[in-house]
Amino acid sequence: MMRKKTDRRRMHKAALWIGAVLLGTLGLAGSAWCAPAPGHLIAEPVLVTQPAYAGMSFYVYRPYNMPAGWFVTFDGYPVMKAKDGKWIYGFYDGKGIVPSGYVVGSVVPGAVQLMPLFPPQGAAPSPGTVQPQPAGEFSPGVIVQAPADVVAAVPPSVPVAAVASVVPVIPWWMVHPTFLEVSRWSAMVDRMAILDKPRVPVAWKGDVPSVLFAWTGKNWYAMKSPGDGLGAAEILRHNIYSLVRMVNQNNFLWNDGETPALANQATIWGYLWMGHLALGVR
Numbered sequence: 686m687m688r689k690k691t692d693r694r695r696m697h698k699a700a701l702w703i704g705a706v707l708l709g710t711l712g713l714a715g716s717a718w719c720a721p722a723p724g725h726l727i728a729e730p731v732l733v734t735q736p737a738y739a740g741m742s743f744y745v746y747r748p749y750n751m752p753a754g755w756f757v758t759f760d761g762y763p764v765m766k767a768k769d770g771k772w773i774y775g776f777y778d779g780k781g782i783v784p785s786g787y788v789v790g791s792v793v794p795g796a797v798q799l800m801p802l803f804p805p806q807g808a809a810p811s812p813g814t815v816q817p818q819p820a821g822e823f824s825p826g827v828i829v830q831a832p833a834d835v836v837a838a839v840p841p842s843v844p845v846a847a848v849a850s851v852v853p854v855i856p857w858w859m860v861h862p863t864f865l866e867v868s869r870w871s872a873m874v875d876r877m878a879i880l881d882k883p884r885v886p887v888a889w890k891g892d893v894p895s896v897l898f899a900w901t902g903k904n905w906y907a908m909k910s911p912g913d914g915l916g917a918a919e920i921l922r923h924n925i926y927s928l929v930r931m932v933n934q935n936n937f938l939w940n941d942g943e944t945p946a947l948a949n950q951a952t953i954w955g956y957l958w959m960g961h962l963a964l965g966v967r
Contacts, residue, residue: 730759736770737959738790748803755782761801762794769892773957774799786952791878791960796945856943858886859950863904868954874898877951878959880921883932884939886947887962889917897921899928902937918964925964 733756735741745756745764755765755775763775763782772789775782776799787797794801858864867874867888873896874888880899888905889897893913897920898905908924921928948958 733766733772735772735788735790737772737788741790743789752782757803758789760794760805761803762799763802764789771957776800777802786955786957787948788957788959791958792945792948797948856940856946858943858947864900867898867905870898871955874956876957876959877947878962879939879944879947881961881963883929883937884941885928885932885937886939887917887921888956889920892916894920899924900937901928901931902935906931917962921962922964 730744730746732742732744735743744759746759747756751757751763755763757763763777764772765775765784767773767784774785774787774789774794776785777783782802785799787794787799792799867877870888873890875890877886877888879885880887885902886900887897888899893910893915894917895910897908897910897917899908899921900906906924906928908920908928910920911923915923948960951958
């Protein structure tokens with residue numbers, strides 16, 4: 686009799702153990718992606734460079750449950766390295782992490798409603814999360830302190846919170862048929878930016894474009910590349926005086942407060958947002 690009771694107890698414990706294992710397995714299989722606890726890393730922090738901005742570098746780390754190819758900045762935003770070498774922000778679409786059209790360094794993430802998926806990890810290893818970059822062909826219009834990214838999407842004197850609290854206003858260019866033509870030029874455009882001087886939107890395709898478009902206030906000015914192997918900055922330098930003359934004749938003045946909206950709209954059109962394009966001085 687005692688042996689039978691002992692056997693029953695053993696069978697009961699075994700059944701409970703097997704059930705717990707099955708529930709745990711099913712729970713893991715059906716669980717949604719979640720942020721890891723601090724310190725659960727499969728790669729130590731590493732300093733990476735952003736080829737879109739000469740001289741820019743920042744630290745990333747990789748939590749244990751991140752999909753292959755994805756990393757996280759020290760302020761909690763997911764990033765990935767695209768095929769052309771540029772680092773791009775990602776976001777969670779309800780099913781997984783997918784790339785956005787925002788190049789790291791082109792925007793302050795919170796200004797374009799990108800959400801951090803991880804808690805901030807504190808101070809990055811020396812020399813800092815973001816190293817200030819020298820003036821160059823692609824350089825941010827405003828350098829901000831680490832760990833924020835390098836281009837302010839609104840003028841520094843206007844707090845992001847204040848911009849977000851204002852009643853939404855439709856930008857003029859959203860109802861301007863000629864301006865909106867750029868949204869249909871995917872064969873010639875895959876990225877957009879704001880030129881610093883003159884301050885106008887520009888659009889082009891690839892690192893070595895055959896043509897670059899700049900808004901003059903009334904229409905898009907198409908600038909063909911004067912030679913082989915030239916980048917966007919070289920094309921603009923070759924045409925800068927004509928562009929300045931047209932912008933001045935049209936009395937056009939870009940509103941920096943509309944830059945976040947244009948950045949967001951460019952990604953909706955399927956274009957990369959490159960931030961500010963500064964030609965520098967040679």
